[in-house]
Amino acid sequence: MDAVRPTSPRRVKVYTLEDDKWVDRGTGYCSGMLEGGPHFLVRNENDTSQTLLKATIEGSTQYQRQQDTLIVWTDSQGNDYALSFQEPDGCLSLCEFLINIQHTIEPNISLVAVVSNGQDGEVTEVIAGPVPEPCFPTDTNLAELLELLNQGAKSNKFKETLLDFIKNDGFLTKLIETFHRNEQNKNLINLYYLCDIVKTLVFYGESAIMETFVDDDAIDGIVGILEYDSEFPNYKTNNRQYLAEKTSFKEVIPIQSDEIKDLVKRTFRLYFLKDVVLARLLDDASFNCISTMIHLNEDQILKFIRSDPEFLPALFKLYDDTNDLSVSKARDGIKLIHQFTLIAKKFQPVPQSEFYKALIDQGLVRLIQFAFKDSATESRILATELIVTIIEHDVLLFNKNETEIDTTLISILIEVLLQDPNVGLKTQAFEAIKVLLDPANIAQSTLPFNSTLGNADGNIDTSLVESGYLQSFYKGAAEKLFSPLEKRISSPSSKSTTITYSNLCELLNFVAREHDRALSKTFILEHNLLRGIGNLHRKCYSLQLRLSALRCIKSIIMLDDEDYVRYLIENDVLHEFMSMLRETARQNNLVNSACLSVLHLVLQNKALMNFKALRNYLVAKYSDTLSLDPIGLELIASGEDAREQSLQAEATEVSPTSPDIPDDVEQENSPLTSKNARRIEDDLATPEKKKKLNNIILKAGKTFRINNYTEEEEASET
Template sequence: NGAATRRRVKLYMLNEERQWDDKGTGHVSSVFVESLNGIALLVVSEADGSTLLESRIQPDTAYQKQQETLIVWSEAESMDLALSFQEKDGCDEIWGKICSVQGKDPSVEITQDVVDEDNPEEGDDTESETGSACGQPPATDSLVLPPCELSWLGDLVKVVTSPSVLSIVGKRERLVGSLLRQGYLRRVCTDLFRQAEEADDRKSLGQLHEVIRNIFYLNNKSVFEVMFADDVILDVIGILEYDPAKPVKANHREFLLNRSRHCEVLPIQKADLRSKIHQTFRVQYIQDCILPTPSMFDDNQFSELSSFLFVNKVSILNDINNDDKLMTMLFACLRDKSNSAERRLELTMFLKELCNFSCLLEPPEKDLFFKSLMQHQALDCLTPLYSKSCTQLRSALTDILFAFVDHSPVLLRDHMLKETSQDNHQLLINVLIQQMCSDPDPEMGDALRLAGLIRILVDPESMLTNSQPSN
């Protein structure tokens, strides 16, 4: 009859392989079950009359109605169930019963604010014995998140901190997919945070901190790309200021925007390069100063974050090195004798930072970088600067020379050999020896470093393995 057809369902259960098992086709009703002491969903098999399901409607269980003919819920942490109805009217009827028990409006699509891992797909092609299809199980490629509103933050916290989600790779991936879908994560980081901070809603701000902190542990590249976008990253940093475990709010944004000195040593014309430099500085700050240090047992905890920084630094170095106008300007400024001590130090520290980034390059790219420095006569620019009195400047110069030697001592040996044929030229090797002998440090820190540099340059063993004329 019509009632039987309306209530005809397929029962599905999610197995350990995250696939939906068909537990049979039957007819569902909501009845009072004395043994369960409450209203229950009862599914009786149409094949043999056996009971396929007897599940009490719990007041705090999250039931979801999906695509008009599907009801999904978790019976326990490890048991996910779904009823796929043959007709929409039958689904509406049972959904009304569930909402009535829980005191919810039947117009809602989720009765509680917990995660549901399942999403329905369209009906399958499998026919029953009577030729009618009851649909197919929900897909497992996403998690259903609560509405992106301040009042639902507590439920979002439950989702992103759930051990059953974070400990299983498949569930983590589905959580990532849901966060990225329709700009959900961006709205959490920007819209919700700005609303909460403007209202000084400390409870919501603490919940946002819990959400974002745990999202970092997802360690996902696509998530980081959203969170570190130019119009989002400062909001993310702002959220991380409101750690409910600390009595005093941090001031990370005030430090980054006002107290940290962003010095543009050279005019960078490319807006995307300038943006990437600022982004890299802020992400590095998050990694070094805000996030907890990964334990020695979990070095890969923030591996994608480190990878994000790595790619950015390589891109920055390549963009600068490929900008011949910018590189020419750098060394022209270093040669300018009218520079103030502060300006000389800024330029030298900039070059030192480029050399530090070079250790991230692949050997062919690294070789091109140092050859570019030699073409701009970098060593000729640096040698006279050793005569300056600034200790920080001389230490940076030594760091730059070590970068050359670590890449290839032959570069410095060739340069020193060429110097001997030039008149009225201050030899770099003599400058290094002089600096080593006149180190004012009682512990001879700089002298020992310079001695190590010279030893590498004159080490006969390293020369024997190379047929370069300078050796």
């Protein structure tokens, strides 16, 4: 503590108590002085040579702070004084002076605050006072000890004395002995006092005290004391029984460091106190105290795991193919690594990356491969959670090269998504794959400092990383991932199959929207994935799967991409969708609403070229189905309006000397030029014209394109 200094003068009125009345002795300036011993000195404001009050600070005088501007006390001769300060800051300054005097020169004086407590009148709170000496607990002094601990809670000096008393003088040992004696004698009153004493010590929020609670020779007694809570006299927990029967220190790989072993035990006990024994009692200060202790312990444990040259290599050696491993021990290793990753998740990004990278470098992939071959579902679940935790932090950590996706990891996840019968695991694998393929996650990943993917300024070019990363995905894993969409589903009624294909629909939707368009579109069209999505609309499949496919198709349409739209039209991908629309026509349900939303999307964007092409295709081929719903009728009407506008536009362009337009027979035998295509497109709304159009397409030997032909296409077809 800093040396005590005199205070600056503060304007004040001096009062003395005479015949039960406070008498004003004048106004002056009060200072806290040290010369000749600590004292208050008040000089007259009109005549500084006149002293209104000189009051020595000594003995066991108790000073009271009332409201914000009064200090009242009775001196050793029984005289009552009061100082009424003009400003609260003046009162606060003199109170701080008194506190410093109590801590350094006169330890027996005290300062209390008199606080109004509503209907309960006034109560006093000790600000500074004599530090009482702690005493050992006995069967007869527990009430006094509890009162002493409550009084000393606000005194740092008392806490220091008590801590020394606990650590060096055997205070906890005596407390636990008293507990066992009173428990044996069934003295509930004393047991309740003991519980309140331990709770009071917890509320001190001192890490040094909590450290003594989790010692080997103290934890059982402390937990036992806390079983007897006066607030719940009719209930008693069995925390000691749980500690004795349910907990054991199990080593998958022997830890050579006794310090780390002890740290693991102490950390578990702190968790047990925080989350079980004291869960409903902890205030913010004590909760933060225990949480900080746990965090520091876990930091040391993770540093040991990462840096110890023997632990991780020995652990991952369990998963070598050549090793005659114990399956039970290998499963315990999965649980252990899973716990470590969850602990590391609470730390800052850099130590997280360092720990995860150490696991991967030492052979984490071997553990994951074993887990997904293991028949125990728990192993696969823990391994999937482990993967998700790491890749959510940084998707590139599993990659040996920052520009290539790790095919081993994603192959494992794809295998789980496509083959594992557990629906929960499929969903986890889907989420993990989605995280791995998210360009935003790739851009935010922590790249090696020696990366060669830099720009002119030496900074990492994330676009190069993203491009190389995704290219490696489409060259390797993408074909395996989406291969089921190129095949017919074997058992459409299976829940597992439904989940698999629904996830594939979402992943296809995701890569089409988020990935570089050139990469994703080329892959999707070359592998006919949209045709596979279209087939999922069939009536024999589950409603959930049909809706998933519909969402995917709608998302593809919303991209407003000419190549996608051309593929949809040329391959009649929307055929099954229109069948579903016919099934649910004029039904007030979710399926019909989802179908109509696609038509509404086309109608809303009818001015755009690609949506116009879709509209004309739907009107030409499915006008009978469209006519079953109001939105479909509106779509047909918009096509009629467009046809009339087109005819009017062409009429204005034709010169008076232009030859007559060929009749229908001549048109059927003429080349499919762009002009003819536009004329045919205008006539699609009538059934007889559609029939003739089919004949023309059949003779042309190719699928009709709604899109306007280029001059080169026109020349080649001619």
